Amino acid sequence: MKVLHLISGGEKGGSRKHVITLLEQFSSEEVTLAVFQEGQLSQEARESGIRTECFRQSSRYDLSVLNKLASFIQKEGFDVLHTHGPRANLFGIYLKKKTGIRWVTTVHSDPSLDFVKSGLKGKIFTTLSMYAVKQMDGYFAVSERFKQNLIKLGINGEKIQTVYNGIQFTNEKATPLPRSEWGLTDQDFVMAMVARLHPIKGHTIVFDAMTAFAEEERPHLLLVGDGPIEEELMNEVKRRQLDRHVHFLGFRSDVDHIYAASDLALLASFSESFPLALLEAANQHVPIITTDVGGVGELIHHGQTGWIVPTKDAKAYEEALREAMNRGDQLKEMGDQLYDFASARFSLEQLAEAHRSVYVKLTDI
Structure with a gap:
């Protein structure tokens, strides 16, 4: 089983942390991370030993990377595409049609609110994002409430797996900054x-x-x-x-x-x-x-x-x-x-096992 995780690469918050901690639970032969820009995420991923490939865009509207990604998926023989965030989700529509790969997403935020205060452009992107979210083969909901939100969007509940976020808990507290x-x-x-x-x-x-x-x-x-x-x-x-x-x-x-x-x-x-x-x-x-x-x-x-x-x-x-x-x-x-x-x-062990079971189920279909 080989899984390609796709994310924009500019993330600095919770989604960055989530992706890195999740991929750390798998071997480098099982998962690869693809980004559209170098940054904090790609740097930390490589430092963690995660295979990371950058498909650099000249701008966020540069679609030339799509064919490069499709060729990469086919050449490497990936079984599952796992997207994170609105841009990766939009690109996933093309990649699924081009390669036939099984496609899942983790929705890190409410897609109807991703582009607030962005004017007309934000309304257009919200419409596209809402369309993309309804095209996947599977979904990870990081809470039961969020699963219900996805169902309200018209997504089949059988496609949604509730997976609680996890971190590596430590036995000792960190040293407080003065x-x-x-x-x-x-x-x-x-x-x-x-x-x-x-x-x-x-x-x-x-x-x-x-x-x-x-x-x-x-x-x-x-x-x-x-x-x-x-x-x-x-x-x-x-x-x-x-x-x-x-x-x-x-x-x-x-x-x-x-x-x-x-x-x-x-x-x-x-x-x-x-x-x-x-x-x-x-x-x-x-x-x-x-x-x-x-x-x-x-x-x-x-x-x-x-x-x-x-x-x-x-x-x-x-x-x-x-x-x-x-x-x-x-x-x-x-x-x-x-x-x-x-x-x-909320351990990393339960996070990894839940993802692995969904990947295996999708590849067995």
């Missing part, structure tokens, strides 16, 4: 939010919640990630006079050490499947406040290992944050309980 790096002390209440700077991630909901606190009691927020609305978010922080309490850290490769230095982890997305960032927080024994998206309810026990609040509800987020701060002496115990539950259920 808070002095951000001008903070051990007495400050520190929250970490690891998310692309993108409208769908809901950063302004957290900002709104923070403005409800008097300055002397306001918690500090470490924002990890970069993205298209970085300048817009910085302006929002200034407008709300949160400059002293919101710290933009950019893209970081030491997220575990940042979580280890934090009292609380945050997610405020309007839509998600199953965020790896939350598992990374759980690995560092850090309780979580999250919006009710994707499969978070399968990880967080509300009030015991974290808090789940409605999406786009700044007041509910503020109330959860106040409760977390008031229970500061209990947060360590909550984080320990979260680690115990997550490490037992």
Whole structure:
């Protein structure tokens, strides 16, 4: 069995981490990664020993790579094409028709929301993306809720396999970064939010919640990630006079050490499947406040290992944050309980075995 994973290559967030950790569970004879651009993803993949091929495009609209990919698939004798993301999904339509390869996808985000705030071009790409998503032979849903979302799009439920994301849980916590790096002390209440700077991630909901606190009691927020609305978010922080309490850290490769230095982890997305960032927080024994998206309810026990609040509800987020701060002496115990539950259920072993079984089933058809 040989599987070709196809992704754009510019990813820096959860989908990048997901692809690398998944492919690490297979031998180099079984899986190959194909990208359209060199970047953090291809570099980390090669460092992990994953065979990685770049089919470079002159622009994202350069379709000359399609025939090169089709020839590569036929020459190498791949049995399954596994696409990740809107561009790879669109190209998968041609590749399946050209080669007859079995085709699966992992939907890392809601395809109807991938191109928000992109104007007319975004509407066109959304239509194309929604069409592509309905053409596959199989689907991986990273939560039961996300499986139901796919069914609502008209996809046959028998083609959808629920596969929970997984990470390599460690026995020991990471060494916390010194808070002095951000001008903070051990007495400050520190929250970490690891998310692309993108409208769908809901950063302004957290900002709104923070403005409800008097300055002397306001918690500090470490924002990890970069993205298209970085300048817009910085302006929002200034407008709300949160400059002293919101710290933009950019893209970081030491997220575990940042979580280890934090009292609380945050997610405020309007839509998600199953965020790896939350598992990374759980690995560092850090309780979580999250919006009710994707499969978070399968990880967080509300009030015991974290808090789940409605999406786009700044007041509910503020109330959860106040409760977390008031229970500061209990947060360590909550984080320990979260680690115990997550490490037992969301392992890399279950992630790899579920994928392997679907690949084998498809190749036996």
